Amino acid sequence: MKICFFGSSLVSSYWNGAATYYRGMLKQIAALGHDITFFEPDAFERQAHRDIADPDWARVVVYPATSDGWRGSLDAAARSADMLIKASGVGVFDQELEIAVAALPSRTLRIYWDVDAPATLEAMANDPSHHLRGAIPSYDTVLTYGGGDGVVSAYRAMGARDCLPIYNALDPETHFPFPPRPDFACDLSLLANRLPDREQRVEHFFLDVALELPDKSFLLGGSGWETKDTASNIRKIGHVGTGEHNAFFGSGLATLNVNRDSMARCGFSPPTRVFEAIGAGACLITDQWPGIDHFLEPDREVLVAASGAEVAGHLGALSADRAAAIANRARARVLSQHTYRHRARQFNQLFFGSSSRIEAAE
Incomplete structure (x- = not known):
């Protein structure tokens, strides 16, 4: 055809x-x-x-x-x-x-x-x-x-x-666990371009969390954030090419997904970043949206947050061992079904x- x-x-x-x-x-x-x-x-x-x-x-x-x-x-x-x-x-x-x-x-x-x-x-x-x-x-x-x-x-x-x-x-041939890179090391990363219908949610779920947790390190990748005022514990690195996604996602303790407004309201809309991050072996924290349990089991394969305060709570309680266990279970689920x-x-x-x-x- x-x-x-x-x-x-x-x-x-x-x-x-x-x-x-x-x-x-x-x-x-x-x-x-x-x-x-x-x-x-x-x-x-x-x-x-x-x-x-x-x-x-x-x-x-x-x-x-x-x-x-x-x-x-x-x-x-x-x-x-x-x-x-x-x-x-x-x-x-x-x-x-x-x-x-x-x-x-x-x-x-x-x-x-x-x-x-x-x-x-x-x-x-x-x-x-x-x-x-x-x-x-x-x-x-x-x-x-x-x-x-x-x-x-x-x-x-x-x-x-x-x-x-x-x-x-997930395409397991392009997104897979990769050795961590020191320049991507952090407690929480986010890869998202700056878009009008997502910026406020990024503020609540990521930028405000960095203010609340000044002892944690945050990494923000994606285009458009250069002019955004952020806390000093956030490093902004601009566009991250797909060849660096595995290292980006796999170098932090956890990575964050923030859906755009319309996708969060509608639900059942996991963006590519969810599967890229899990394929790269990351522990994923995601904002809450209807249907997440259709793809991943909350608290076992993914951490779900309804607010920035819940993101901070997850991050503050997350050990390296628990993050690795969540990441491994999520990757096994995605490889078998998604x-x-x-x-x-x-x-x-x-x-x-x-x-x-x-x-x-x-």
Whole structure:
């Protein structure tokens, strides 16, 4: 099957939190015998901040971030694709692409893959004239990387023919335990770009905790924090490329996940960072959101905090031995149930049914 995929970027994680998800999913979909072409715009300096070369499991087409650029790429994709996927959040000409893909002839399977369903559905609910209200019923299926039954019901109410969550997961070939690095040593780390709908939660769950625990050390990675006033026990190191994620997550006593506002409200939306950190052998503390127990067992495989005070409580009581035990149990759980190999087989069975390639891998 020839699959053409329009997304933000496959080769750069710069201001692109979906990169890990795309890489993990598409590599494993390709391993099931499908031919993948990934179309991405030359935008947001991502090509200047590539952190992987073009992979051998997908062809990467970088097109100019212009009207002619996306139109030419879509024309080429439509001529060859058996399945054409438009992901949310490409960043340039999203509306035009989403409308154009929906209008393609029905001989091409058209998929809308929403990598931020809570935010998309919120935008649609707040705007009766939102373009996706008219486009979504023309897509054959909507896939999301989170959201649970609430997202499925909301998309169906918006006219989707079908909707299925395909959650984030772990690629154990890229995220695995790595020797600690002294420059990443800390009591609590956080890797998160500075975004308007997450900044206040980062303040409550991380920055305020550092103020409360002046004897602990904190490490903040991600773009945009350079101008943010923080406590003296927080080190800000800026963008952390994917090649350094294993060392980043594995060098501290624990690492923190903070969901964005809409994802926390919606629940069932574990970001890529959850699985990256656990794959790297980290003890994870996460903000509380509905559905966390669908993926990890609280207090045994993950520490869950409903407030900054609870983050501080977890950190203050956490020994190195307990952190290691939590990390080991979480990694075993994720490897057994939540890898991209599991997710790709779910994708394949959804569209193509059982195949000999899948049966041979059992």
